[in-house]
Amino acid sequence: MLYVAALSLVLACGGVAYAAPGTSDESDVARLRARGLAVPVDGVRASDLVDTYQQARDGGMRAHEALDIAAPRGTPVLAVEDGRIAKLFSSRQGGLTIYQFDPASEFAYYYAHVDRYAPGLTEGAGVRRGQVIGYVGSTGNAAMDAPHLHFGVYRLGPERAWWRGSPLNPYLLWAPLFNRR
Helix, strand or coil: CHHHHHHHHHHHCCCCCCCCCCCCCHHHHHHHHHCCCCCCECCCCHHHCCCCCCCEECCCCEECCCEEEECCCCCEEECCCCEEEEEEEEECCCEEEEEEECCCCCEEEEEEEEEEECCCCCCCCEECCCCEEEEEECCCCCCCCCCEEEEEEEEECCCCCCCCEEEECHHHHCCCCCCCC
16 A cells, blocks of 8 residues: 555656655665665565655645654664664654764764664664664654654765755665666
8 A cells, every 4th residue: 555655656756766856866875775775664664665755844844855654653663774873862853863874974864753762772882784773653743643763864964964964865765666768
């Protein structure tokens, strides 16, 4: 069912999965796809994902720029690849959040609305692909009755600041490949 919704969105865009200008760099998406990143919620398959990247937020004032992955509260959140924890942070919008850098500190993975961190998770700690780093929740501005993981990917600038980067559409990292026309 989720795959059908995602496919409908792609077909509405002319049958082409693409990186929209100004929102994703196709070469970065291709590099990350080649790494075979893990889906960040335990038990969720890539075919279950739905593209929520361009959905309006705050009454249409901003684009979502992330992927929402619905799951029961307490479902393990997994590191998508090897790397290190750059920041553990609590914010009004994201609630409990985790910022993970990839091994080269080129990309940041943003995990938000987590219910709690995995025991022993600390800033600066190394993590392995598939390692439990937290648990799905509804902290921050997420609806209490709709637990989910808000997952974002950012291309970091030369300063390697965890709070700043160019967003990439995470859905494209796992979306089925479609023939380009």
